Amino acid sequence: MAFTLAPLPYAHDALEPHIDTLTMQIHHGKHHQAYVDNLNKAIAGSPNENKSLEELVAVAGSISPAVRNNGGGHWNHTFFWESLAKPGAADVVNAPSGKLADAITAAFGSFDEFKTKFGAGGVGRFGSGWVWLIVKDGKLEISSTPNQDNPLMDVAEVKGTPVLGVDVWEHAYYLKYQNKRPDYLAAIWNVINWNKVAARFDAA
Numbered sequence: 001m002a003f004t005l006a007p008l009p010y011a012h013d014a015l016e017p018h019i020d021t022l023t024m025q026i027h028h029g030k031h032h033q034a035y036v037d038n039l040n041k042a043i044a045g046s047p048n049e050n051k052s053l054e055e056l057v058a059v060a061g062s063i064s065p066a067v068r069n070n071g072g073g074h075w076n077h078t079f080f081w082e083s084l085a086k087p088g089a090a091d092v093v094n095a096p097s098g099k100l101a102d103a104i105t106a107a108f109g110s111f112d113e114f115k116t117k118f119g120a121g122g123v124g125r126f127g128s129g130w131v132w133l134i135v136k137d138g139k140l141e142i143s144s145t146p147n148q149d150n151p152l153m154d155v156a157e158v159k160g161t162p163v164l165g166v167d168v169w170e171h172a173y174y175l176k177y178q179n180k181r182p183d184y185l186a187a188i189w190n191v192i193n194w195n196k197v198a199a200r201f202d203a204a
Helices: 021-043 053-058 065-082 098-108 111-123 181-191 194-203
Strands: 129-136 139-146 161-167
Touching: 021 065, 053 065, 065 161, 098 111, 098 139, 098 194, 111 129, 111 139, 111 181, 161 194
Parallel strands: none
Antiparallel strands: 129 139, 129 161
């Protein structure tokens, strides 16, 4: 069964001024669509054709590079869109609360320290990739992955359950921020859907 691209959970201009409309249109409608299209081509007529996205991601090390990269791209981007929300929306609070806030403080010392370390993880990812907040052995950790890999993959250097992931490929920020990845990572906090992150943390 072919994979499809779901619509964004908000309008293309919803994340302005932090993520611009044109970037969202190209990032979702062109880049993410290409991952879906290329994934469908890569699995057509193969034993992977009837597997779920989660099943494919879990065995990334034993599938073709085309399935690994495009399957990861589809999973990662879907996760990313759901991690964001319109500034001022009920889901966009200044900081998480409850059990998630307690876990962040326990792992990193404070919410501000977490943001600093998460930003450093994104800036420090050489080339294209992702920075993640994951649950590993019941505790929160920050990790990063190259290309379209993620912490659910058997090939991940640090494995865990993602609760937040931010795209640090240049296509995610270059139109607005050019080569200033730190500025993009600083601005992303204005559009994080902390209610969604908290729900993922509770489930993990």
